[in-house]
Amino acid sequence: MSIKRKRNLSATIALLPTWFAAVVVFIGTMAWSIRLSFTNSTLFPSSTYVGFAQYSKLFASAKWLASLQNVLIFGVLYVAGCLVLGFLLAAALDRKIRFESAFRTIFLYPYAMS
Secondary structure, eight states, X not given: OOHHHHHHHHHHHHHHXXXXXXXXXXHHHHHHHHHHHTBOOOSSSOOOBXXXXXXXXXXXOHHHHHHHHHHHHHHHHHHHHHHHHHHHHHHHHHSOOTTHHHHHHHXXXXXXXX
């Protein structure tokens, strides 16, 4: 086995517990949330199984449909606005201007530090 392959194998073995913990936490919390969604639980042990009653009540609610519509519209407009603003800033930074290096340093320094 080559040195590079041994190094990759040891790195993979070292990362396995972290990956395992992340997957268990992710799947565990997702399974717990799905389980709770089919009960009338308020996060305490006393809960009864209600099936899809919660979901049918949710989809019948006009407020939920309005909020879903608002979130979708806001999401699309926000992403579009960020793309346009980012493009305009990138185009402005690419132009040859006086004190270009100072301007780039002042503008990009917070990004580099975060």
